[in-house]
Amino acid sequence: MRRINRLGLSAGTALATALCCAPLASAAAPATGSRPAGDKEQIIHLTAVVTQATSLGFPPPGPSQGDELIVAGNLLQNGTQVGTYDETCTTTRTDTDDTSTVQCVTTLTLPQGKITVQGVFPIADTGPGDISLAITGGTGLYRTARGYVQAMNTSSTETQVILHVIR
Structure with missing residues (x-):
């Protein structure tokens, strides 16, 4: 179950998705490409810090289909907590080459609402590679949110998260 443990500490990563509020936004870009007129993409940089993590392993020993990782943590921006x-x-798939695939579902709770994120990515003995997940929706200010999240682990308990939020 060691691989999914590494993921969890990064999954706390993958999540930190989404906010379209001025105090949290680090950059905003005008609508481009095939987005409907009026839609805007905001790029938000956050740090996800794990505060709790529990892994549940199922037979056989080692990584196996159905193993779970449950993670909770804080979302920081410039060192200040802005959410959780x-x-x-x-784990949805294990391969003979010592890699596995995980499906993650995350909720980011921010002052003006929640953002949901989900997706699948591979994990090897060295940990997850680049993580890219979809923003699937939200509540409050984020009720029309969509876009994607990129994440990269910077330590065993911290992940840098970049949110690409479109509303």
Whole structure:
């Protein structure tokens, strides 16, 4: 179950998705490409810090289909806490080359609402590679949110998260 543990500490990562509020936004870009007129993409940089993590392993020993990782943590921007996240990751596939695939579902709780994120990515003995997940929706100010999240682990308990939020 060691691989999914590494993921969890990064999954707390994958999540930190989404905010379209001025105090949290680090950059905003005008609508481009095939987005409907009036839609705007905001790029938000956050740090996800794990505060709790529990892994559940199922037979056989080692990484196996159905293993789960449950993670909770804080979302920081410039060292200040701006929210929290909650995430569950399930191993969906194991391969003979010592890699596995996980499906993660995350909720980011921010002052003006919540953002939901989900997706699948591979994990090897060295940990997850680049993580890219979809923003699937939200509540409050984020009720029409969509876009994607990129994440990269910077330590065993911290992940840098870049949110590409479109509303």
